[in-house]
Amino acid sequence: MQLTPTKLKQQLEKTFNYKMNAWLVRRIPVSSEHQLSSQNIFILPSRFGIAFLLFILLLFLMATNYQNNLIMLFSYLMASLFITAMLKSFFNLSGLKVKAQSEIYGHTDTDLFYTISLSSQTPRYALNLQFDQQPKTYIPCCEVGTSKIKVSFQSALRGRYKPGRLRISSAYCFGLFTTWTRLDFNCQAIIYPKQTIITGHLAALSAIEESPQVTSSDQPGMDEFYQLKSYSQGEPLSRVAWKQFAKGQGKMSKEYQQQQGELRWLKLTDMPANHVEIKLQQLSYLIIEYSNMGKAFGVDLGYCTIAINTGAIHKQTCLTALADY
C-alpha cells in the first residue's frame, strides 16, 4: 500500500484520536454526573491569546528600545493580566456540576435535544455546549442555581448512537484562553427512520391480513361504534366520549367494533417501496399514524415481531425495533 501524505495524516490523526480517547477514558471516566475541577478541565491559550503574547513581546521590545519605563510596566502588567485571565478562565468552569439525560429518541434529520442540567453557585459566562460533530449551543450566562440546557443532536442515519463526549467550552473572560472539558455521560440516542408518507389507501394495506375481499370503501374511522367503557389513563383523547363527559357521566371512552375484531399487522414486506430503508420509513409513518389514531397494531419485521398492542410504550418499542433493524 502506498503511503500518501494525506493517508499518513489520516493515519496519524486516527492514532492520535485513539490514544487521546484512551487517555480521556482514564482521565474522565463515564459518570451520570460530573463536577468540573482541575481533574477534567483543560485550558490552553487561544489564537488570540498567542497573538496577545506577541503583542506583549512587541511592547517589551518597544519599551527596551525607547528605554521607556512606563511602556515596560505596561507590558509587564499585560503579561501578569494574562496569568490572571488564565485563572479566571479556569474558575469560570471549575465547580460547575453537569448532569445529562441518559436517552433521547427521535427521527432522523430532526433536531433532537439532550437536556443537560448545569448547577452552579456562581454565574458562568459564555458557555458553548456541543457533542462531537454536532451543532453548538451557546449560553451567554448560566445563572446561579440549576439551569436546564438543550443541546442539539442530529443524525441522518437511523440506529442507536452514542453521541460521545459532551464538550463544554468557554472563551471567558477575555478570549485569551479556551477552557474546555469533555464529559462522558454514556448517554445514547435512538434514531428512528424518518417518516415517509404512503400515498393510497392505508386500509388496503392493513386489511390484507384479515379479509382480502374487503372493498376500498372500508376506511379507518368509519368503524362501527361498539360500546362505551370507562376511560383509562393513556388512551387517546380522540376516543373520549365528550358528549357523555359533558353530561357529567364521567370520562368514558368509545370502543369500536372493528378494533376488537380486526387485527392489524404492519408488515415490512407489505410496504410499497423497493428499498428497505424507504420501507422502514413508511412503516415508521404508519406506526405514528396508527398510534395517533389510537389503533391497536403489531409489527412484523420478518426476523422479529412485536405483538399487537396500543399506547405510547408500544409505539416506542416498535420504533426502536425499526431503528435497530
Next chain:
Amino acid sequence: MFSLPNHLAWFVLLSQIINIALVSAELSIWLLAVIVISLLWRVLIIANKLPKARRFMVILLAITGCAIIAINGRQLGLLSAMLHLLSLSYALKTLELNSRKDFYQFIVLGLFICAGAFLFQQSLGFSVMVALAVIINFAVLLQYFSINTPYHINVKQSTKMLLQSLPLAIVLFVVFPRLEPFWQVPMAKSATTGLSDNVAPGDIANLAKSNELAFRVNFIGDIPAYPQRYWRALVMDEYTGKQWQRSRDKKLSDWLDIRNNQSFSPTVSGPAFDYQVIAEPSFKRWLFALDVAKLSHENRSVSSINMRPDYSLQNKNIISKAISYDVSSFYTTAMDVNLNPLIRHRTLNYPKGSNPKLEQEGQRLKQAFKNPQAIIKNVLARFSEQAYYYTLKPPLLQNNSLDQFYFSTKAGFCAHYASAFTFLMRAAGIPARMVTGYMGGEYNPDGNYFSIYQSDAHAWSEVWLEGKGWQRIDPTAAVDPLRVEQGFSESLSAEQNSLNNEYFNLRSYKSFQLLNTLRLKLATIDYQWTLWVVGYSSKKQFDLLSSWFGRMTSWKTGLIMAISLIFVMFMLWYLQRHQRVKHKQKPWLNLYQQGLALLAKHNLHKNKSVAVIAFSDHVFTISDGVLPAFRALSRDFSELEYRQASPQRQKQLVLNMQQHIALLKTQLRHYKAVPNQTDRSV
C-alpha cells in the same frame, strides 16, 4: 455570525474615543478630521441611520489617510508618522468589525495606542488617564463575553483583574533585568517646551507666562541661597543683529581637541553643592546645572550627557522622557582663566552697524574708563538709577533694536537687559556672552526638593575678566533686585497672571493656604513617580536590589520572580474561593442555617434527610411549643426555597425570617436543653 449588539457597539465607540483622546495632542488636525469623520460614520451606523460601511469606501478613506501621512511624512518624523498610521487604522477598524478576529484586532490596536501614548508623556496624571483607558478597553472585551452584564459590573471586574495583576507586574518591573536597547529607534518629536536655540529680547517674557515644570532638583547636603541658583542651560556667543544664538562652526571643538563623544572636563576645586536633577521631557537636548558643574561619572545614565566647552550640559539625544543625573557644582571654581583666542574673538564680535548708538556708547565707555570693572559698574548703575523699568509687557522694539531699548523705551524683561548689556560690553572691548537658563526654583517641603518652572526662565550675561575668567553679571539685578533675590515681585506676578492663558493652574492660587498645600502634596507624588517609576534605571535597580538581597545574581532574580508568581497565583485562588463562599448562598438559606445553628447549641440537630417542615414539627413537639419562632422560620424558608415567590414577597419573607431569628434567640433562653441527645436529634 459575529455581530455586536447595539449597547456593546456604543461601549466600543466610547473606548475608542478615550484611546484617541490620549494621543490627540500628537496628531495633526487633518488626521483628527479623518478620525472624527469615521467615528461619526460609525455613530450613524449604530443609530441605524446609515447602512453598514461598504468595503471600498473604507479602503478609499484608508488610502486618503495614508496619502496625507505620506505627503506630510518628512515633516512629521518617522515615529509620529507611525502613530498617525496606527490611529488611522484604529479609527477605520471600527467600520469593519465583521468578525471576532476584527474585534480582537481592534482591542489590541486600542491597547497599543494606550501604550504608545507613553512615548510622548509620562507624568503621573497622564499615567492615571492611560490606566483608566486600559480599564475601559478590557471592560469592553469583557462585555463581549458577558453580554448581558451591566457595564459598571464589567468595569469593576476589569479594574479588579488589573489590580490583581498589578503586584506581579510591579515585581517584574523591580526585579527583571533591564536590557540595553536592541536597535536604534526613531525618537519622538513633539512640541518643544522651554528655552529655544536662540533668544531675541522679547522671548523669555513669553516663557514666563508658562507654569509648566522644567526640572526638579534634589540637593544632597548644602542648599545654595536663592541668588546663587542660576541654572545654566545655553550659552550664546553669536549675535546676528537681531538675536543671540550658539555659533555653529566646528572649529572650536577641533581646536580644543574635543572629539564628539568626549565631554569637556574642566578642572575643579573647592567646595561644591551636590544634587540630582530630574529634567522633564523638553524635546530639546540641553540640560541644567549650576556653575561649575561636574557630572558624577559613576552614574551610568550620565554617559549620554556631555559638557560643552562653554560649561553647559547637553544630552546626546532629544529628551523625550524624564531624565535624571547627578551633578556636583564647584561654585568657587573660575571658568576659563586663560581665554582661548578663538573664544575671545567670538565673544568680542558683533555685526557692525546693527546698533550704531550702542556701539558709540561702547567706544565712549572704553575711552572713559580704563578698567573693565568700572565700565560694568557704570552700565549697571545706569540701569538702576535711570528710569529703567522691569516688565513682562515691554513695548515692541522695531527690528529688535537694542538702541531703541537702551536709549528710549527703557522697559523690558531679563533678555532685553542681558542683550543690551552683552552688546555694550562687546562694543567696549570686553569679551561677553549671553547665557539663558533658569533662576531660583520653588522649594517643596513635602518632598524636600526644588521645582523649577518655565516661568523661572532667565537670561543673564557673562563677561570675561583678566585673572578671574568668566564672571556672571545679571543686569536684571540692577533693575529689579527683588527678582534675583526671591523671585517675581508682586507686580510682576500680577502681570504674569494677567498674561497667563492656562485656565486651570494651581500655581496661580498660591495665596490660598489649603490649595497650596494640596498642590505641593500632588507635586511630591508626581516627583516620586518621576524619580522611581519613570526614572527607574539599571543603576537604581542594582542599588535597590543590592540593598535588599545582597549581591544580585540571575538565580536570585529567577527565584524572586518564581516565588512571587506562585504567591500571586495562590492569592488569586484564595480570593476566588473566598468570593465563591460569599456568593454561594441565598439570604434565606443563610438565615435558616443561622436558625439551625442556634438550635444545635441546645442539642437539637437536624439530619440532612429530614424535611424542613417535618423537622420544625418535631422541634415544636419536643419543645412543648416553646419555640414557635422556629416553626415560622421554617415555614417562610420553605416558601422561599420551594415556591416561586415574587421579588417583593421574597423581600418581605426574608425580613420576616430575620425577625423570627431574633425571636428564636429570646425564646431559646427559656428553653431548657434536655441532656439526652439521642432523644432530641432526628
